[in-house]
Amino acid sequence: MEVLDLIRPIFVKLTPYSSARDEYSGKEGVFLDANENPFSSVTGESFNRYPDPYQWACKEKLAKIKGVKPEQIFLGNGSDEAIDHLIRITCTPKEDNILILPPTYGMYKVCADIQEVGIQEAPLTEDFEIDPDTVFDSINTATKIIWICSPNNPSGNSLDREAILQIVKAFPHKMVVVDEAYVDFSSEPSFIQELDKYPNLVVIQTFSKAWGMAGLRIGTAYAHPEIIKILNKVKYPYNLNQLTQAKLLESLDKEEQKNTYVKEILALRDQLEESLKPLAEKIFPSQSNMLLVRFKDAKALFHYLLGQKVIIRDRTSVILCKDCLRITIGTAEENKILLEKIEEFYKK
Ligand SMILES: *Cc1c(COP(=O)(O)O)cnc(C)c1O
Helix, strand or coil: CCHHHHCCHHHHHCCCCCCHHHHCCCCCCCCCCCCCCCCCCCCCCCCCCCCCCCCHHHHHHHHHHHCCCHHHEEEECCHHHHHHHHHHHHCCCCCCEEEECCCCCCHHHHHHHHCCCEEEECCCCCCCCCCHHHHHHHCCCCEEEEEEECCCCCCCCCCCHHHHHHHHHHCCCCEEEEECCCHHHCCCCCHHHHCCCCCCEEEEEECCCCCCCHHHCCEEEECCHHHHHHHHHHCCCCCCCHHHHHHHHHHCCCHHHHHHHHHHHHHHHHHHHHHHCCCCCEECCCCCCEEEEECCCHHHHHHHHHHCCCCCEECCCCCCCCCEEEEECCCHHHHHHHHHHHHHHHHC
8 A cells, every 4th residue: 555545646746835045045145035024023032033944853742752753743832733634635525525433622523614624424333443344334435544542532542552443444535633642641651652654644643742741732743754744745834933843842852841740740649539439420541631530410510610710621411421521630739629519519
């Protein structure tokens, strides 16, 4: 199989926008090519030059941390950008479809809907595991991407590694995307290390969760260099601005801080889980920074908390999540307030 067989021919042929600085990569020079302001920015900071469209400095640093080549990395304005582009480059509108495994992250369906791409669903089991038979039965010739979210949002668990690999191997002509937004919190290894073996595999990660940079909007896709080249053709030329690239570079020197946050959040998660036990009907096992919890009178509890300005996520109408609320792990103080308010609700 050729990896470009996964891609719609129009994108293989597409000539992308050629930015002014594509012809010259040096830092020094007299730059009279991009119609920029030669002095400075009106704010006094130096934002007057266009940023690197391929973010090479960031990718070189990130590549070392992740054990991949810079050419295997796509950086986007949040991982949502990667999700959108991946659907665009593989699925012809009104013809093709993607397979999702609900309950799962909502953006896969939204991006498909926006592009008039169909959705096939292969629900997880009652305990939020992959059912390979359901997956195999739900795939048809028009299915171009299989989306697997692990650890899964909203259930929080990591999906069975062998089942995922079985799917990747069984469908070499379809793209399998493993969304690892929560991988930093998981004891399971990343699928990034499998990329060299499976050209149809794409791994998505984000700086929004463990790294604490949701406000900057930085998501990543790791894939075969040929797929990354196509993503680079369809993205906006300057999709990560100069400030964001600078902050990303800075953050990549601080992986230890991320690891410290992760440890602290995991300890707080275990505490919160213990404290919730007497109040909940069921707490689902989590490998992430959230807990999916089944409560008695869940909907009323959700609204009571909202009235008390404690905001959690109502998942009660999501498939397999009857009476379930999703709780993000907060600080010790925030978790304490949450627990007090839940206790208050059940005493009434
Ligand atoms: C939070 C989340 C993301 C991250 O999206 P960004 O656009 O990078 O902030 C991606 N996938 C899943 C499953 C998530 O829960």
